[in-house]
Amino acid sequence: MRIVCIGGGPAGLYFGLLMKKLQPEHVVTVIERNKPYDTFGWGVVFSDAMMSAMRAADPESAAEIADAFNHWDDIELVFKGSRQRTTGHGFIGIGRKQLLNILQRRCEALGVELAFEHDVDSDLEFPDADLIVASDGFNSKIRERYADQFRPDLLVRPNRYIWLGTAKAFDAFTFDFRKTEHGWFQAHIYKFDRETSTFIVETTDEAFEAHGLGELDQDASIAFCEKLFAETLDGAKLMTNAHHMRGSAWLHFNRLICGQWSCFNGRSHVVLMGDFRSYGSFRHRLRHQAGPRRRIELARQFEARGHAVERIPETLAAYEEVRRVDVARIQNAARNAMEWFEVVGRRYADSLEAPQFFYSMLTRSQRISHENLRLRDKVWLEGYERWFARKTGVPLDDDERAPPPC
Numbered sequence: 001m002r003i004v005c006i007g008g009g010p011a012g013l014y015f016g017l018l019m020k021k022l023q024p025e026h027v028v029t030v031i032e033r034n035k036p037y038d039t040f041g042w043g044v045v046f047s048d049a050m051m052s053a054m055r056a057a058d059p060e061s062a063a064e065i066a067d068a069f070n071h072w073d074d075i076e077l078v079f080k081g082s083r084q085r086t087t088g089h090g091f092i093g094i095g096r097k098q099l100l101n102i103l104q105r106r107c108e109a110l111g112v113e114l115a116f117e118h119d120v121d122s123d124l125e126f127p128d129a130d131l132i133v134a135s136d137g138f139n140s141k142i143r144e145r146y147a148d149q150f151r152p153d154l155l156v157r158p159n160r161y162i163w164l165g166t167a168k169a170f171d172a173f174t175f176d177f178r179k180t181e182h183g184w185f186q187a188h189i190y191k192f193d194r195e196t197s198t199f200i201v202e203t204t205d206e207a208f209e210a211h212g213l214g215e216l217d218q219d220a221s222i223a224f225c226e227k228l229f230a231e232t233l234d235g236a237k238l239m240t241n242a243h244h245m246r247g248s249a250w251l252h253f254n255r256l257i258c259g260q261w262s263c264f265n266g267r268s269h270v271v272l273m274g275d276f277r278s279y280g281s282f283r284h285r286l287r288h289q290a291g292p293r294r295r296i297e298l299a300r301q302f303e304a305r306g307h308a309v310e311r312i313p314e315t316l317a318a319y320e321e322v323r324r325v326d327v328a329r330i331q332n333a334a335r336n337a338m339e340w341f342e343v344v345g346r347r348y349a350d351s352l353e354a355p356q357f358f359y360s361m362l363t364r365s366q367r368i369s370h371e372n373l374r375l376r377d378k379v380w381l382e383g384y385e386r387w388f389a390r391k392t393g394v395p396l397d398d399d400e401r402a403p404p405p406c
Contacts, residue, residue, distance in 0.1 A: 001026045001309050004126045004268075006142065007135035008032025008114065010044075011274035013103035014292060015133055018057060018299040020110045023307045028112045033119040036104075042165045042241070043192025044099055045173075048090035050292060057296045061106040068102065069094050070191050074172035077361065078232055082354040086362065088376030091173055093192040127267050130309050135274035138254070143272060150272065151259030159342050160213075160250045161202040162221060168236035170197050175361065176232045177349060183207030184345035187229050199238055201225050202341060213248055221248045253338060257331065262316040269312045271298070271319075297323055333365040340364035355387045359405075370404055 003019055005012035008030050016030045046054075046069075055062040069092040076085045107114055123132045123142050134142040143150050166189075174189040183204055191197040208214065213221055222238045242249045262271040273294065301319045305311045340348075340361070348360055362368060373381045385402035396402055 001130045001307055002128055003028045003131045003133065004129040005030040005133040005135060006120045006123065007133075007137060007274065008034070008100070008104075008116070009135060009137075009274065010099060010103060010292075011135035011295060012133060013100065013107055014061075015135075015273060015295040015299065016112045017061065017103065017107045017110055018295060019302065019307075020107070020112050021058060022299060022303050024111065026307070029115055030107060030112060031115045031118050031120055034116065036114070036116045042096060042163065042196070042198040043093045043190060044096050045091055045093045045190055045192075046292075048092065051092060053296060054292055057292075057299070058106070061102060064102050064106070065094060065099065066092075068098050070169075070193060072172055072191070075362070076170075076172040076174045077354070077358045078174065078176040079349075079354050079357055080177075084354060084358050085172060086358075086373075086377045086380040089173070091190065093190050093198075095192045095196070098193070123265055123268065123270055129268045131312060132265075132268045132270045133273050134270055135272075137274070138256070140272070142270060143258070146263050146265070146270065149260055149263040153257045153259070155255040157253035157255060157338060157342065158205045159202055159253050159338075160205060160208045161200055161253065162225070162240075162248070162250045163242065164199045164201065164222065164225065164238045164240055166197050166199045166233060166236045166238050167195055168197055168233065169193075169195055174232070176229055177344075178228050179345075179349070180207065180211070180228070182210035184349050185228055186341065186344070187225075187232065189232070199225075199229075201229070204342065204345065208250065213250055216248050218242065218249050221250065255331075255335070255338075261320050264313070269316060271316055273298070293326070294323055333367045337365040353391075355384055356391075359384055 001019075001023070003016065003026055005016045005028070009032075012030045012032075016028045019026050020028045051062065051066060051069075054065070071092045073087045073089055073091070074085050075087075075089055076083060104114060120136065121141060122145065123129075123134065126132060132142075134140060136142060143152060169191045170189050171191070174187070176187040176189065178185050178187075183206055185201060185203045185207065188200040188202065189197055211224070213224065216224065218240050222240060226233060226238050240249060258272060262269060264270070298315075298319045301315045301322070305315050341364075348357055352360065362373060363370070368376075370381075382401070385404060386396060388405045389396055389402035394402065
């Protein structure tokens, strides 16, 4: 089978190496618009469960990725002059560039052809391909070319964010909420190597406009964020690697869902892969990391059918049937989390005290339940239950367990 993966990000690289590993006779090419070992972005976060799936699919690359990962279990909230921390959440972070370098080396070792500095305009450039994997980003030319078949549904969300970094290693996934005269800002912070952390700042459109952030260049935007989060940064500076972007580099959240994930272009079967196929927000990518599972599942479907070219339509249909329910579940959780941050100021931050606000933040996606929090961190949850009981007037003896909050 001739396979062409358009887009040399984690999606194309990982699927390419999986298919080559499962069937060495495949001719697999991964095409990337950037230079070799060149990338943009800061860090990527996986869950412990995601790493388990990757170890089962390709132990060699998973072992190297795990060795490069920074692992932490804690989430910390900075809010209204307080700091709270809970444990048991199981995150691992790695620099995006380091992750791509590992996957590129693994592809080369397996015999996957890597073609750099090639900006693909059309899937029709590869008439000999049996399967074309389109992982060419949010502004995918291929998805737009077959929009009538893929049926993309794009919704621009109201919040804005800027993706920065800092030369300070945080030992917990840190959320820092700061109120200004125009509204709330929040930072999402996590380390991805021993010295560097991703530092994402988010706010509402109203606060963004009121502060005039759209009129600032990147340096001025960074200076604004450094001043606002000076306490948490503790002297560290913020950095950007988005100088290729014009203006302030603040972006809107987008939600994109495709009604169909594959089509036939007359010569080759084309399948969408990557964040742009069903994209929620950076929080979706940080927390759920369903992407590797999709690639593993598609490779598994090919393996189950003997990698036969004539069975590609059947394989793609089975893959979409298996994954669509899980994608819908993840999309729902991503939407819940996104909407929580969109209304956090007027609905939660102004009115809630720190312990209840932290509980609301932890359960915002509705994927983490009250009892799931008990499994993760029993000590923290029982402390919160006792705080809530006393806050609502429930009398408790010192050794008496508090009832769950209603």
